[in-house]
Amino acid sequence: MLLRFRVENWASLRDEQELSLIAADQHDDLALREVPGTDFRVLPAVGVFGANASGKSQLMYAMFYARSAVLESHQRWEPNGSTGREPFRLDQARSTEPTTFVFDLVAEGVRYEYGFALDDTRVLEEWLFSWPQGRIRRVFERFGPGARDVVAGPTLRKGYGTRTRTAIEAVRPNSLLVSAGAANSHPLLTVIYEWFRRIGTAHDGNSFERLDFTLQKLGGRYASQMRRLLQLADLGITGIRSEERKVPEEVSVRFSELMRLIEPEHVSDHKVEIRRMPKIMVAHEASDGEVELPYARESSGTRTWLEMLGPVMEVLAEGRVLIVDELDARLHPNLAGQLVRLFQEPEINRNGAQLVFNTHDATLLSRNSYGRLTRDQVWFTQKGRDGATELIALKEYKEVRDDRGNLLNQYLLGRFGAVPYFDDDFLPQTYEIEETGPLVS
Numbered sequence: 001m002l003l004r005f006r007v008e009n010w011a012s013l014r015d016e017q018e019l020s021l022i023a024a025d026q027h028d029d030l031a032l033r034e035v036p037g038t039d040f041r042v043l044p045a046v047g048v049f050g051a052n053a054s055g056k057s058q059l060m061y062a063m064f065y066a067r068s069a070v071l072e073s074h075q076r077w078e079p080n081g082s083t084g085r086e087p088f089r090l091d092q093a094r095s096t097e098p099t100t101f102v103f104d105l106v107a108e109g110v111r112y113e114y115g116f117a118l119d120d121t122r123v124l125e126e127w128l129f130s131w132p133q134g135r136i137r138r139v140f141e142r143f144g145p146g147a148r149d150v151v152a153g154p155t156l157r158k159g160y161g162t163r164t165r166t167a168i169e170a171v172r173p174n175s176l177l178v179s180a181g182a183a184n185s186h187p188l189l190t191v192i193y194e195w196f197r198r199i200g201t202a203h204d205g206n207s208f209e210r211l212d213f214t215l216q217k218l219g220g221r222y223a224s225q226m227r228r229l230l231q232l233a234d235l236g237i238t239g240i241r242s243e244e245r246k247v248p249e250e251v252s253v254r255f256s257e258l259m260r261l262i263e264p265e266h267v268s269d270h271k272v273e274i275r276r277m278p279k280i281m282v283a284h285e286a287s288d289g290e291v292e293l294p295y296a297r298e299s300s301g302t303r304t305w306l307e308m309l310g311p312v313m314e315v316l317a318e319g320r321v322l323i324v325d326e327l328d329a330r331l332h333p334n335l336a337g338q339l340v341r342l343f344q345e346p347e348i349n350r351n352g353a354q355l356v357f358n359t360h361d362a363t364l365l366s367r368n369s370y371g372r373l374t375r376d377q378v379w380f381t382q383k384g385r386d387g388a389t390e391l392i393a394l395k396e397y398k399e400v401r402d403d404r405g406n407l408l409n410q411y412l413l414g415r416f417g418a419v420p421y422f423d424d425d426f427l428p429q430t431y432e433i434e435e436t437g438p439l440v441s
Helices: 056-072 154-159 161-170 177-183 187-197 204-218 223-232 249-262 300-318 333-344 407-412 426-430
Strands: 002-008 017-020 045-050 099-107 110-118 123-131 137-142 150-152 200-202 237-243 279-286 289-294 321-324 354-359 378-383 389-393
Touching: 002 056, 017 389, 045 056, 045 333, 056 099, 056 110, 056 177, 056 187, 056 321, 056 354, 056 389, 099 187, 123 177, 137 154, 150 161, 154 161, 154 187, 161 177, 177 187, 200 204, 200 300, 204 223, 204 237, 204 300, 223 300, 300 321, 300 333, 333 354
Parallel strands: 045 354, 045 378, 200 321, 321 354
Antiparallel strands: 002 017, 002 099, 099 110, 110 123, 123 137, 137 150, 237 279, 279 289, 378 389
């Protein structure tokens, strides 16, 4: 369960920005979940809207990066290498200051705040607090890059003494303690690590991975639900099958040798396993039966829907968080709305899954949308003249209520900002034609 996310000095997010999933209103028809030890209830979905280059994707990629740092910093980052962070670079002073990420989350029924700050080469701060009985408790705080900078709270010090010392001694200047703890089988730190591992992500860079996952699930426990979602999309698809294509032995051997030269510290002497993209065929209804077509022949919208099905079904079944960059990319607005609806409906989302996404699809702001976002589920990004992004909640506009008959129109007309601005005189001036005489005499 994700309650809040804060980020500072990442890409265009120069100043601290907070995205909250805590409900501001009563929603009897939404799949809300109670937060242990509080009066809060969390929302099943939030959407971020804004103009191109306003910072919507940077907010999603801040979460992607933080997740990757937790999962990979200890075992995959080069010991003396870069952290790979992306600070705000339009201000020289800010570009050298730390980048900070903070997650307010619930894992295994306990609320935690986990955060860290780093520069280009080191972790400068890291902390974990918990609220096991509704009262805050320090799990650990780290005030610098080294093991000596870690202060363990009573739970880590007394309950997991030897494993805590092992994890602290293993931490490097550019690795996170949670990452080092999980690598050394620390029970409590692994709880936080697993929370991040279970976050689902969807962006252009992992489309094949998501498709492969969907194909696996089509023959597994979610098969019947996924086939119904295919029918819901009215794509005319009756089935999908894939055939693995073997990689020649000599290609695997040469690839393994190349990888050992490039990354000798991360590649063993064993042969590196590589896969070719399987041959994927999609069956469609036809007048005289079924016809199979290559996956590549499908429309981009059909491919996007198929790639999303597996991750969405697993997140819903296991109560995970799914973060999506450009939910509407190549999807019809009705399909994007239906995808959001899967998380909104209490009868469907029974395990507390959450969807965090950005989009250009303004129809999701309409009361007629299948996704029917409420005012506390809508956020806007705006970029100022200094290039810095500001994240604004729709609920901050006090006069906006959930009777949103004209909310869509207000947004498109710029009532809340977060839309492109056009100078009405620009295009006519751009296409003014000077009378220079005939081109051919």
